[in-house]
Amino acid sequence: MDGTPARQLREALAGKPSPPADKLMPAEAAVRLVRDGDHIAVGGTLYSRTPMALLFELLRQGRSGLTISRPLTCYEAELFLVGGLAGGIVTSWVGIGLPWGISRVVRELVEGGRATYEEWSHLALGLRYKAGAMGVPFLPTFTMLGSDLVGLVDTRELTCPFTGEKVLLVPALNPDVALLHVHRADRSGNAQIDGYRHMDADMAAAARTVIVSTEEVVDAERIAGRPDATVLPHFQVDAVVEAPMGAFPHECYGRYEADFAHFDDYVADVRRDGIDAVSAYLDRHVRRQPDFAAFLASFGASRLEGQQARAAELIAR
């Protein structure tokens, strides 16, 4: 919903459930809130706190014409592009990480003109979500000025009416749907995140519809016992999905480490078979699995427990 006036964006919130209703539902039902052509903001960043259980369900159901935005995209972007659900990504970076090299899949699709990659600086994208979250149509910044990124995307330069300085205006980004994964939430959607928060809070406030998957569903009293950790108030949230290890094979702060060996296998397959390897991954890990729990089970309990043990070591004081 780029360039939508504030009044219209506010009116679009009218359909949200404002009393603290029970919004707990299976991923299958929650993901039905995503419509063809929607702009989807994907929470977390790179291989951290990605709402993988929700994304896999969306990939299983299928959609068309989606646009995906995310601060830094990992291989989930490749699944959406190759799976035919999305034709474009809006981000600042694509890949998995330095050891895995440049994304061959995004390279082939973008260089071949089959997908679009709208590149913003990391902060500029963050400010776009923040403007959306604040209910204002743009924010001024000094970042990106003078670079060639400015020529690729819709920004404006303005002379500040107060100081006379040049500033760059970046437009609000109000996603149709935000998909987020959090540490804990109650049934009405009050949601808590431990550790770094990435851009999730701004995405949620900016979006028309918010779907939250959570490591655990807890009582409202437990949320109220640590109110400072609450990042989303219930009235922002449309659906709550219980998804233990719901960011796997990506990490969830303090819960489990990313499964780097899984990335190694994926990248090795892509190096060997190109884009076909992504289709094969979708078949094997998404379409042939009845649900996300079955995908997790395919790794075996000991591997998952190992990832959890490493997280516990890493955050030990």
Next chain:
Amino acid sequence: MTVSASRLLRDHRAVFAGVGVPLLASVLAKQRHAPDLTIVLEGGIIGPRMLAGKLPISTNEMRAARHAPMLTSITDVFLLAQRGFLHYGFLGAAQIDMHGNINTSVIGPVERPRVRLPGTGGANDIASLCNEVLVVTPHELRRFVERVDFVTSPGHLGGGDAREKAGLVSRGPSTVVTDLALLDFEPESRRMRLCALQPGVTVEDVRASTGFELLVHPEVCELEPPAIPDLDILRELDAGAAARD
């Protein structure tokens, strides 16, 4: 290269570091001469302590966040840079030109790129907003080009006062450290200038690996070689990186 880069960092400052050599050099600086250097990472991480042998692969993961006194959002960390709190921005470079502009976006035309590189990530913001930018990169002819195909991260743009005229509010790149040399930017033209050589390297070696006419400081000195403790620490932190140096 990593050791030379680490020696640029002064104590009691904050450094906004990318992963790889910038982070390694920052950790080394903390252990050697700058114990109160604060490392800031774009994943919302302020003041982490790295564990030897468990260096993070990205700046958005638990390994990067150990013992950090503050974890916040990505946007908030970059806004600290925009406000002016972060002294050093520390970057690598796929392609850098004579004015310190960096390209990590596209090789060839933007509309139909020959190579679609990963993109800016936080590099543009670090280059735009940190008080002073340090660049560390291997010195190769294909990297050191006269003009980058695309300015992802602004250096001194076209040179002279172009950066200031573009509206950027920070100094931009001050130093480029490579495996061959240390370079600064001549104050008037803002063109890259050879200042110091790594031990055993000649001015001609540097020229041969630079794809533009290199300015040379009137008094080129030689950089101190890495000390044994530097190499020991690097080896312990990350065996792969120590071997590269």
